[in-house]
Amino acid sequence: MTSTQRSEIANMMLKAYVPPGCAMNMFVRHYMRLQHDHEADEGYEEKRKKMAKPVLHVNLAIEEHASKIYTRAMFEQFGHNLYQAGAYKIEEVEKGKVYLAKHTKPHKREKWSRVILEIKMVDEGEYFECECGWFEHMDVPCCHALKVMDYLGIEEIPGKHIMKRWTWDARDILPKHLQIYQNDHASSRFFTYRHSTILKKALELVRLGDASAEAYERLDALFNNDLIAMAHHM
Known part of the structure:
Protein backbone atom coordinates (compact mmCIF):
# COMPACT_ATOMS: atom_id res chain seq x y z
CA MET A 1 0.00 0.00 0.00
CA THR A 2 1.41 3.38 -1.00
CA SER A 3 1.88 6.33 1.37
CA THR A 4 -0.80 8.26 -0.54
CA GLN A 5 -3.30 5.43 -0.04
CA ARG A 6 -2.47 5.24 3.67
CA SER A 7 -2.97 9.01 3.97
CA GLU A 8 -6.34 8.82 2.21
CA ILE A 9 -7.50 5.97 4.46
CA ALA A 10 -6.43 7.90 7.57
CA ASN A 11 -8.30 11.00 6.36
CA MET A 12 -11.41 8.91 5.67
CA MET A 13 -11.31 7.43 9.19
CA LEU A 14 -10.88 10.85 10.80
CA LYS A 15 -13.72 12.41 8.79
CA ALA A 16 -16.09 9.78 10.17
CA TYR A 17 -15.34 10.92 13.74
CA VAL A 18 -13.99 14.48 13.71
CA PRO A 19 -16.21 17.37 12.51
CA PRO A 20 -14.44 19.77 10.11
CA GLY A 21 -13.05 22.92 11.72
CA CYS A 22 -13.46 21.71 15.31
CA ALA A 23 -11.34 23.06 18.17
CA MET A 24 -8.22 21.21 19.30
CA ASN A 25 -9.79 19.94 22.53
CA MET A 26 -12.73 18.53 20.54
CA PHE A 27 -10.33 16.96 18.04
CA VAL A 28 -8.50 15.14 20.84
CA ARG A 29 -11.80 13.94 22.35
CA HIS A 30 -13.09 12.59 19.02
CA TYR A 31 -9.72 11.04 18.23
CA MET A 32 -9.78 9.19 21.56
CA ARG A 33 -13.23 7.86 20.64
CA LEU A 34 -11.86 6.65 17.30
CA GLN A 35 -8.98 4.90 19.07
CA HIS A 36 -11.36 3.31 21.58
CA ASP A 37 -13.58 1.95 18.78
CA HIS A 38 -10.51 0.64 16.95
CA GLU A 39 -9.32 -1.19 20.07
CA ALA A 40 -12.81 -2.62 20.52
CA ASP A 41 -12.71 -3.96 16.94
CA GLU A 42 -9.32 -5.58 17.61
CA GLY A 43 -10.72 -7.14 20.76
CA TYR A 44 -13.64 -8.50 18.75
CA GLU A 45 -11.20 -10.08 16.28
CA GLU A 46 -9.31 -11.71 19.17
CA LYS A 47 -12.59 -13.04 20.56
CA ARG A 48 -13.59 -14.47 17.17
CA LYS A 49 -10.25 -16.22 16.96
CA LYS A 50 -10.68 -17.88 20.35
CA MET A 51 -14.36 -18.83 19.96
CA ALA A 52 -14.31 -20.56 16.58
CA LYS A 53 -11.90 -21.80 13.97
CA PRO A 54 -12.03 -20.29 10.47
CA VAL A 55 -14.04 -22.28 7.95
CA LEU A 56 -12.13 -23.69 4.98
CA HIS A 57 -14.12 -23.54 1.74
CA VAL A 58 -11.83 -25.07 -0.91
CA ASN A 59 -9.82 -27.40 1.34
CA LEU A 60 -6.40 -26.53 -0.09
CA ARG A 165 -0.18 -5.85 9.53
CA TRP A 166 -2.79 -8.37 8.28
CA THR A 167 -1.61 -11.20 10.54
CA TRP A 168 -2.33 -12.15 14.16
CA ASP A 169 1.17 -10.85 15.01
CA ALA A 170 0.35 -7.34 13.78
CA ARG A 171 0.58 -5.93 17.31
CA ASP A 172 3.92 -7.63 17.84
CA ILE A 173 5.95 -4.85 16.19
CA LEU A 174 8.79 -3.60 18.39
CA PRO A 175 11.55 -0.99 17.99
CA LYS A 176 14.58 -2.09 15.98
CA HIS A 177 16.76 -2.78 19.04
CA LEU A 178 14.02 -5.07 20.47
CA GLN A 179 12.97 -6.88 17.31
CA ILE A 180 14.66 -10.13 18.39
CA TYR A 181 11.79 -10.46 20.89
CA GLN A 182 9.13 -10.50 18.15
CA ASN A 183 7.32 -13.76 17.49
CA ASP A 184 8.53 -13.88 13.88
CA HIS A 185 12.18 -13.55 14.97
CA ALA A 186 12.10 -16.50 17.32
CA SER A 187 14.74 -18.40 15.34
CA SER A 188 17.36 -15.71 16.11
CA ARG A 189 17.03 -15.96 19.87
CA PHE A 190 19.60 -17.68 22.06
CA PHE A 191 18.02 -17.48 25.51
CA THR A 192 17.78 -19.89 28.40
CA TYR A 193 14.56 -21.82 28.93
CA ARG A 194 13.71 -19.70 31.99
CA HIS A 195 14.30 -16.46 30.09
CA SER A 196 12.14 -17.57 27.16
CA THR A 197 9.30 -18.78 29.36
CA ILE A 198 9.17 -15.62 31.49
CA LEU A 199 9.50 -13.37 28.45
CA LYS A 200 6.63 -15.07 26.65
CA LYS A 201 4.33 -14.63 29.66
CA ALA A 202 5.42 -11.00 30.12
CA LEU A 203 4.71 -10.12 26.49
CA GLU A 204 1.28 -11.72 26.77
CA LEU A 205 0.57 -9.55 29.82
CA VAL A 206 1.64 -6.46 27.90
CA ARG A 207 -0.67 -7.41 25.03
CA LEU A 208 -3.61 -7.83 27.40
CA GLY A 209 -2.78 -4.59 29.21
CA ASP A 210 -2.79 -2.72 25.91
CA ALA A 211 -6.30 -3.89 24.99
CA SER A 212 -8.06 -0.95 26.67
CA ALA A 213 -7.56 1.94 29.09
CA GLU A 214 -9.14 -0.05 31.93
CA ALA A 215 -6.89 -3.05 31.30
CA TYR A 216 -3.85 -0.76 31.26
CA GLU A 217 -4.74 0.81 34.62
CA ARG A 218 -5.28 -2.58 36.24
CA LEU A 219 -2.04 -4.02 34.93
CA ASP A 220 -0.08 -0.88 35.84
CA ALA A 221 -1.43 -1.04 39.39
CA LEU A 222 -0.61 -4.75 39.57
CA PHE A 223 2.97 -4.12 38.45
CA ASN A 224 3.45 -1.29 40.93
CA ASN A 225 2.09 -3.31 43.86
CA ASP A 226 4.15 -6.36 43.02
CA LEU A 227 7.35 -4.32 42.55
CA ILE A 228 6.86 -2.70 45.96
CA ALA A 229 6.25 -6.10 47.55
CA MET A 230 9.36 -7.54 45.88
CA ALA A 231 11.45 -4.58 47.07
CA HIS A 232 10.44 -5.23 50.69
CA HIS A 233 11.50 -8.85 50.45
CA MET A 234 14.91 -8.18 48.88
Whole structure:
Protein backbone atom coordinates (compact mmCIF):
# COMPACT_ATOMS: atom_id res chain seq x y z
CA MET A 1 0.00 0.00 0.00
CA THR A 2 1.41 3.38 -1.00
CA SER A 3 1.88 6.33 1.37
CA THR A 4 -0.80 8.26 -0.54
CA GLN A 5 -3.30 5.43 -0.04
CA ARG A 6 -2.47 5.24 3.67
CA SER A 7 -2.97 9.01 3.97
CA GLU A 8 -6.34 8.82 2.21
CA ILE A 9 -7.50 5.97 4.46
CA ALA A 10 -6.43 7.90 7.57
CA ASN A 11 -8.30 11.00 6.36
CA MET A 12 -11.41 8.91 5.67
CA MET A 13 -11.31 7.43 9.19
CA LEU A 14 -10.88 10.85 10.80
CA LYS A 15 -13.72 12.41 8.79
CA ALA A 16 -16.09 9.78 10.17
CA TYR A 17 -15.34 10.92 13.74
CA VAL A 18 -13.99 14.48 13.71
CA PRO A 19 -16.21 17.37 12.51
CA PRO A 20 -14.44 19.77 10.11
CA GLY A 21 -13.05 22.92 11.72
CA CYS A 22 -13.46 21.71 15.31
CA ALA A 23 -11.34 23.06 18.17
CA MET A 24 -8.22 21.21 19.30
CA ASN A 25 -9.79 19.94 22.53
CA MET A 26 -12.73 18.53 20.54
CA PHE A 27 -10.33 16.96 18.04
CA VAL A 28 -8.50 15.14 20.84
CA ARG A 29 -11.80 13.94 22.35
CA HIS A 30 -13.09 12.59 19.02
CA TYR A 31 -9.72 11.04 18.23
CA MET A 32 -9.78 9.19 21.56
CA ARG A 33 -13.23 7.86 20.64
CA LEU A 34 -11.86 6.65 17.30
CA GLN A 35 -8.98 4.90 19.07
CA HIS A 36 -11.36 3.31 21.58
CA ASP A 37 -13.58 1.95 18.78
CA HIS A 38 -10.51 0.64 16.95
CA GLU A 39 -9.32 -1.19 20.07
CA ALA A 40 -12.81 -2.62 20.52
CA ASP A 41 -12.71 -3.96 16.94
CA GLU A 42 -9.32 -5.58 17.61
CA GLY A 43 -10.72 -7.14 20.76
CA TYR A 44 -13.64 -8.50 18.75
CA GLU A 45 -11.20 -10.08 16.28
CA GLU A 46 -9.31 -11.71 19.17
CA LYS A 47 -12.59 -13.04 20.56
CA ARG A 48 -13.59 -14.47 17.17
CA LYS A 49 -10.25 -16.22 16.96
CA LYS A 50 -10.68 -17.88 20.35
CA MET A 51 -14.36 -18.83 19.96
CA ALA A 52 -14.31 -20.56 16.58
CA LYS A 53 -11.90 -21.80 13.97
CA PRO A 54 -12.03 -20.29 10.47
CA VAL A 55 -14.04 -22.28 7.95
CA LEU A 56 -12.13 -23.69 4.98
CA HIS A 57 -14.12 -23.54 1.74
CA VAL A 58 -11.83 -25.07 -0.91
CA ASN A 59 -9.82 -27.40 1.34
CA LEU A 60 -6.40 -26.53 -0.09
CA ALA A 61 -3.17 -26.57 1.91
CA ILE A 62 -2.52 -22.90 1.09
CA GLU A 63 -5.95 -21.98 2.47
CA GLU A 64 -5.19 -23.80 5.72
CA HIS A 65 -1.90 -21.91 5.94
CA ALA A 66 -3.74 -18.61 5.43
CA SER A 67 -6.18 -19.49 8.23
CA LYS A 68 -3.28 -19.80 10.67
CA ILE A 69 -1.60 -16.47 9.91
CA TYR A 70 -4.26 -13.98 8.77
CA THR A 71 -6.76 -12.15 10.95
CA ARG A 72 -10.33 -13.36 10.43
CA ALA A 73 -11.32 -10.41 8.23
CA MET A 74 -8.25 -10.77 6.00
CA PHE A 75 -8.69 -14.54 5.81
CA GLU A 76 -12.21 -13.97 4.50
CA GLN A 77 -10.78 -11.70 1.79
CA PHE A 78 -8.15 -14.32 0.98
CA GLY A 79 -10.87 -16.98 0.75
CA HIS A 80 -12.83 -14.79 -1.65
CA ASN A 81 -9.78 -14.41 -3.90
CA LEU A 82 -9.12 -18.14 -3.73
CA TYR A 83 -12.71 -18.82 -4.78
CA GLN A 84 -12.37 -16.38 -7.70
CA ALA A 85 -9.22 -18.25 -8.79
CA GLY A 86 -11.42 -21.20 -9.71
CA ALA A 87 -12.68 -19.26 -12.73
CA TYR A 88 -9.23 -19.28 -14.36
CA LYS A 89 -6.99 -21.81 -16.06
CA ILE A 90 -3.22 -21.47 -16.31
CA GLU A 91 -1.03 -21.59 -19.38
CA GLU A 92 2.72 -21.92 -18.88
CA VAL A 93 4.58 -19.49 -21.18
CA GLU A 94 8.07 -19.93 -19.73
CA LYS A 95 8.60 -22.60 -17.09
CA GLY A 96 9.32 -21.17 -13.68
CA LYS A 97 9.04 -17.59 -14.95
CA VAL A 98 5.95 -16.52 -16.88
CA TYR A 99 2.33 -17.77 -16.78
CA LEU A 100 -0.99 -16.66 -18.22
CA ALA A 101 -4.25 -16.80 -16.27
CA LYS A 102 -7.18 -17.17 -18.71
CA HIS A 103 -10.80 -16.81 -17.65
CA THR A 104 -12.80 -19.94 -18.48
CA LYS A 105 -15.96 -17.96 -19.40
CA PRO A 106 -14.73 -14.78 -21.10
CA HIS A 107 -18.08 -14.24 -22.86
CA LYS A 108 -19.73 -13.65 -19.48
CA ARG A 109 -17.27 -10.95 -18.43
CA GLU A 110 -17.79 -7.23 -18.90
CA LYS A 111 -16.33 -5.85 -22.14
CA TRP A 112 -13.90 -3.66 -20.21
CA SER A 113 -12.75 -6.56 -18.03
CA ARG A 114 -9.50 -8.32 -18.94
CA VAL A 115 -9.80 -12.06 -19.37
CA ILE A 116 -6.10 -12.89 -19.81
CA LEU A 117 -3.45 -11.70 -17.36
CA GLU A 118 0.28 -12.33 -17.17
CA ILE A 119 1.88 -13.46 -13.91
CA LYS A 120 5.63 -13.45 -13.46
CA MET A 121 7.32 -15.78 -10.98
CA VAL A 122 10.17 -13.97 -9.21
CA ASP A 123 13.00 -15.33 -7.03
CA GLU A 124 12.07 -18.96 -7.65
CA GLY A 125 8.57 -18.59 -6.25
CA GLU A 126 9.23 -16.13 -3.44
CA TYR A 127 7.06 -13.55 -5.19
CA PHE A 128 4.41 -13.51 -7.94
CA GLU A 129 3.94 -10.31 -9.92
CA CYS A 130 0.54 -10.04 -11.60
CA GLU A 131 -0.57 -7.45 -14.15
CA CYS A 132 -3.74 -6.72 -12.17
CA GLY A 133 -1.69 -5.01 -9.43
CA TRP A 134 -4.03 -6.26 -6.69
CA PHE A 135 -1.29 -7.25 -4.27
CA GLU A 136 0.54 -3.92 -4.63
CA HIS A 137 -2.66 -2.09 -3.65
CA MET A 138 -4.33 -4.49 -1.19
CA ASP A 139 -1.38 -6.47 0.25
CA VAL A 140 -3.08 -9.84 -0.23
CA PRO A 141 -2.41 -12.23 -3.17
CA CYS A 142 -4.78 -11.83 -6.12
CA CYS A 143 -6.84 -14.68 -7.56
CA HIS A 144 -4.57 -14.94 -10.61
CA ALA A 145 -1.40 -15.38 -8.55
CA LEU A 146 -3.20 -17.86 -6.27
CA LYS A 147 -4.23 -19.89 -9.31
CA VAL A 148 -0.59 -20.05 -10.44
CA MET A 149 0.47 -21.12 -6.92
CA ASP A 150 -2.13 -23.89 -7.04
CA TYR A 151 -0.96 -24.89 -10.54
CA LEU A 152 2.62 -25.19 -9.22
CA GLY A 153 1.54 -27.10 -6.10
CA ILE A 154 2.66 -24.41 -3.65
CA GLU A 155 1.16 -25.21 -0.23
CA GLU A 156 2.09 -22.07 1.72
CA ILE A 157 1.81 -18.37 0.95
CA PRO A 158 5.29 -17.07 -0.01
CA GLY A 159 6.85 -14.91 2.68
CA LYS A 160 7.03 -11.82 0.47
CA HIS A 161 3.25 -11.98 0.05
CA ILE A 162 2.57 -11.93 3.80
CA MET A 163 2.13 -8.42 5.18
CA LYS A 164 2.52 -8.48 8.95
CA ARG A 165 -0.18 -5.85 9.53
CA TRP A 166 -2.79 -8.37 8.28
CA THR A 167 -1.61 -11.20 10.54
CA TRP A 168 -2.33 -12.15 14.16
CA ASP A 169 1.17 -10.85 15.01
CA ALA A 170 0.35 -7.34 13.78
CA ARG A 171 0.58 -5.93 17.31
CA ASP A 172 3.92 -7.63 17.84
CA ILE A 173 5.95 -4.85 16.19
CA LEU A 174 8.79 -3.60 18.39
CA PRO A 175 11.55 -0.99 17.99
CA LYS A 176 14.58 -2.09 15.98
CA HIS A 177 16.76 -2.78 19.04
CA LEU A 178 14.02 -5.07 20.47
CA GLN A 179 12.97 -6.88 17.31
CA ILE A 180 14.66 -10.13 18.39
CA TYR A 181 11.79 -10.46 20.89
CA GLN A 182 9.13 -10.50 18.15
CA ASN A 183 7.32 -13.76 17.49
CA ASP A 184 8.53 -13.88 13.88
CA HIS A 185 12.18 -13.55 14.97
CA ALA A 186 12.10 -16.50 17.32
CA SER A 187 14.74 -18.40 15.34
CA SER A 188 17.36 -15.71 16.11
CA ARG A 189 17.03 -15.96 19.87
CA PHE A 190 19.60 -17.68 22.06
CA PHE A 191 18.02 -17.48 25.51
CA THR A 192 17.78 -19.89 28.40
CA TYR A 193 14.56 -21.82 28.93
CA ARG A 194 13.71 -19.70 31.99
CA HIS A 195 14.30 -16.46 30.09
CA SER A 196 12.14 -17.57 27.16
CA THR A 197 9.30 -18.78 29.36
CA ILE A 198 9.17 -15.62 31.49
CA LEU A 199 9.50 -13.37 28.45
CA LYS A 200 6.63 -15.07 26.65
CA LYS A 201 4.33 -14.63 29.66
CA ALA A 202 5.42 -11.00 30.12
CA LEU A 203 4.71 -10.12 26.49
CA GLU A 204 1.28 -11.72 26.77
CA LEU A 205 0.57 -9.55 29.82
CA VAL A 206 1.64 -6.46 27.90
CA ARG A 207 -0.67 -7.41 25.03
CA LEU A 208 -3.61 -7.83 27.40
CA GLY A 209 -2.78 -4.59 29.21
CA ASP A 210 -2.79 -2.72 25.91
CA ALA A 211 -6.30 -3.89 24.99
CA SER A 212 -8.06 -0.95 26.67
CA ALA A 213 -7.56 1.94 29.09
CA GLU A 214 -9.14 -0.05 31.93
CA ALA A 215 -6.89 -3.05 31.30
CA TYR A 216 -3.85 -0.76 31.26
CA GLU A 217 -4.74 0.81 34.62
CA ARG A 218 -5.28 -2.58 36.24
CA LEU A 219 -2.04 -4.02 34.93
CA ASP A 220 -0.08 -0.88 35.84
CA ALA A 221 -1.43 -1.04 39.39
CA LEU A 222 -0.61 -4.75 39.57
CA PHE A 223 2.97 -4.12 38.45
CA ASN A 224 3.45 -1.29 40.93
CA ASN A 225 2.09 -3.31 43.86
CA ASP A 226 4.15 -6.36 43.02
CA LEU A 227 7.35 -4.32 42.55
CA ILE A 228 6.86 -2.70 45.96
CA ALA A 229 6.25 -6.10 47.55
CA MET A 230 9.36 -7.54 45.88
CA ALA A 231 11.45 -4.58 47.07
CA HIS A 232 10.44 -5.23 50.69
CA HIS A 233 11.50 -8.85 50.45
CA MET A 234 14.91 -8.18 48.88
